[in-house]
Amino acid sequence: MKQDRVERVLKKLSGRGLSQMVVCDPAAIFYLTGRWVEPGERLFALYLSRKGNHRILINRLFTVPEDLGVEKIWFSDTDDSIGLLNRCIDHREALGIDKNMPARFLLPLMKLGAAVQYLESSDCVDGVRACKDEEERERMREASRLNDLAMAEFSRHVRPGMTELQLAASMEEIYRGLGAEGFSFPPLVGFGKNAAVGHHEPDNTVLRDGDCVLLDVGCRKNGYCADMTRTFFFRSVSDRHRKIYEIVRRANEAAEAMIRPGVQFREIDRAARSVIEEAGFGEQFTHRLGHSIGIEVHEVGDVSCANTEEVRPGMTFSIEPGVYVQGDVGVRIEDLVLVTETGCEVLNHFTKELTVLE
């Protein structure tokens, strides 16, 4: 167990009037124990208690030989895992519940009368996770450093006549070759008008001269995620597309320039959005400006007009303004940033100059 992180979570639980919690998000358990398990449909749960009698429930299918600093309760597929979890819980108290606990575990636990009340309390974990400690900051820097190197390789792989799928298929090996553990999310590759479609998945669309080439990609390193978008043009760029590109770039830079502790997330969103609105493309910027990131590619907390929270040192999130003209072009420019004591460190260093690939 990462004792300092566990202590901070318990303190937050205490502040919510809670003495116990069940954590079952694999990413949260990785954060607290250093061990990642992919449980699939099986139960994998860390029970935390202010009394200190923490327990971790693990299916025998998963090989976890090392001492995690917390008592392991092993079970098999044929065991009553919810019953075992229920036995850990103080039934006379309220119970904090992981935001991602699925109904197939939560409803039976409630039926057993595990606690007097059930409160979604992942904010007690997520609030601690939001501000990365020194080890995490270094891992975030390293993941983005690899992503910068990978983006350069991807851009060199672009060839006339290739499809989005072909470009996407080359990426995993490039990441692995750089020492990454794999993707942090399936890469988004959009040529031409496909780049204007939200969450477009790479398909057999063939690259043509004058197309934009939108690459929204990330790798994972030491358990931490990178995430960056660059939009290139292939062989030529029209004046209109160049204009759109420069608007998006200015929006990205305006947001990054104002990030420092104490600024509200919504003010950062506003800074970028104003640039795009004033240029007349407000309707074509259809999503929030960014999202928190760390062990997961999307962590709690976003850079949106609705988030009045203030930015704090150690927070890491994306800045990704975009303009999407349906049937024509999509441009998005995304960096990750790390909030420092006095401002912010942009974790991506790959150029944002408009680049025409040959």
Place this chain on the structure above:
Amino acid sequence: MKQDRVERVLKKLSGRGLSQMVVCDPAAIFYLTGRWVEPGERLFALYLSRKGNHRILINRLFTVPEDLGVEKIWFSDTDDSIGLLNRCIDHREALGIDKNMPARFLLPLMKLGAAVQYLESSDCVDGVRACKDEEERERMREASRLNDLAMAEFSRHVRPGMTELQLAASMEEIYRGLGAEGFSFPPLVGFGKNAAVGHHEPDNTVLRDGDCVLLDVGCRKNGYCADMTRTFFFRSVSDRHRKIYEIVRRANEAAEAMIRPGVQFREIDRAARSVIEEAGFGEQFTHRLGHSIGIEVHEVGDVSCANTEEVRPGMTFSIEPGVYVQGDVGVRIEDLVLVTETGCEVLNHFTKELTVLE
């Protein structure tokens, strides 16, 4: 909406005394609507009602222009999506809940008093999904046909001195080249003693003469999953390893030979396990014999000693006995099978003869 599938789900709900249900598993919504959306942390929910006033709640971020045959309720990141869902629900009735609905949606919905009772009712969807219809059977055959072709290519890629990661990194492009949509799960590649470790992820282990090469791999095609394991040997095979291989092969074949409607899942597990136990390796076969598969690589229902359910026509599942000798070797041989009216069709045709790669 796939009306016949929806009707069958509603009938099962009725049998449980339920008049309404919230489905929020993307795979289940794909099954019922034909549309796959990856909602990430956002709400994506299909409300089904015996009264016929079905609704689907979709975030504006997801591009779903087509008519799904069900009224769409669009929302943005800043909207109260749970409040919108609550407005669809008949509060005077019980509500069926998707097994995968996360606590962050379920607990607030309960707090709003959405229903008089909450029952995990995914079995009403999963029970229908369990028996594949003709369109689905054809898709399952096609995915496994591609997986057979891919396995042949993977085995030709094995080279002296290569690492597990290098072999794994070549796989996605091979699948895509064959026309698959990508992996159905991240490939498992185990050389030598790594093959004995449950859920071992490919790492930098280098292939050596005499190693076993365990490949547990699958692709997705038309939304349906393949999943197959073959265990090769590299350049030589010891008598002991050959003996273990033949035990596992006999276990695989004994199980497949007895599959027909009316047989219990646990009897199939027993058939394979008996072969391995009688050969003295019962302790080294540490998991259930198989799992159901379809749109998801693991669907509800497994081939285990605990499952007394009878096999029915249209069911598709894996048969994957294994023997794992820690520190030495792991052998698993896995096929997918489709239950027919009179027996079963083995969907994989890649050889199970012991193969020594050069």
